Amino acid sequence: MILVKFEYESLKQDAVKLWQEAFGDSEEYIEFFHSNHDSCVCLMLTEGDELASALYLIDGSLCGNKGYYLFAAATFKKFRGKGFMAALLRKAESFAKENGKSFIALVPAESTLFDYYSRFGYKTAFYAKKQPVTEIINDAENRFVWCDAHTEYIMREQEKFGTDIFKKGGAVYSVFDGGYIKVPTEKNEAYRYGMLLSLDECADKLTNLNSYIGLTLE
Numbered sequence: 001m002i003l004v005k006f007e008y009e010s011l012k013q014d015a016v017k018l019w020q021e022a023f024g025d026s027e028e029y030i031e032f033f034h035s036n037h038d039s040c041v042c043l044m045l046t047e048g049d050e051l052a053s054a055l056y057l058i059d060g061s062l063c064g065n066k067g068y069y070l071f072a073a074a075t076f077k078k079f080r081g082k083g084f085m086a087a088l089l090r091k092a093e094s095f096a097k098e099n100g101k102s103f104i105a106l107v108p109a110e111s112t113l114f115d116y117y118s119r120f121g122y123k124t125a126f127y128a129k130k131q132p133v134t135e136i137i138n139d140a141e142n143r144f145v146w147c148d149a150h151t152e153y154i155m156r157e158q159e160k161f162g163t164d165i166f167k168k169g170g171a172v173y174s175v176f177d178g179g180y181i182k183v184p185t186e187k188n189e190a191y192r193y194g195m196l197l198s199l200d201e202c203a204d205k206l207t208n209l210n211s212y213i214g215l216t217l218e
Helices: 009-023 027-036 084-098 113-118 148-161 201-208
Strands: 002-004 041-047 050-062 065-075 103-106 123-132 143-146 165-168 171-174 180-183 191-198
Touching: 009 027, 009 041, 009 050, 009 065, 027 148, 041 084, 050 084, 050 103, 050 148, 065 084, 065 201, 084 103, 113 191, 123 201, 143 148, 191 201
Parallel strands: 065 103
Antiparallel strands: 002 041, 041 050, 050 065, 050 143, 103 191, 123 180, 123 191, 165 171
């Protein structure tokens, strides 16, 4: 069974446990996200009455095309190897199309996942390099733009947890390793950073652009 959002409180608690098992964040942080990001969609796959897999979708746009950012996709260890995440990714694709989206973007949690997501039609479309926050930033013309609700959430997250971010010209960057941000650059100078699944002809060209996701949930 695949559910949208949290129809049952027990599944919400299981979603917290799954997030913790997969990514190691604190229960306080995860529950804060669930309570303060109402616009985010959670797709869940259950095995009987138990949560098996889950992923989250946040609204955004790229070059005028509306899409989702997919993140925190995970399956409980005891349910892995049964194709549950594959089923959930297919559900995310159909869900996005039903809601008029042109694409889904994501940032793989590790390099080996680029090959995994490519099986479902995702292509590398985001490139970046590390740069000290003290250097001049040349903003990318083709930028993934977060919905207002997500940007507002990031501000609340910073107030609550002291998240290290950098703001410039309306764009918000995550800060890493005590003073670096990831900025867009030419492919020959960069490492592959994110992927994109095109859902219609209008979005096909997006996978060929040197695009950038300015803020991630890493």
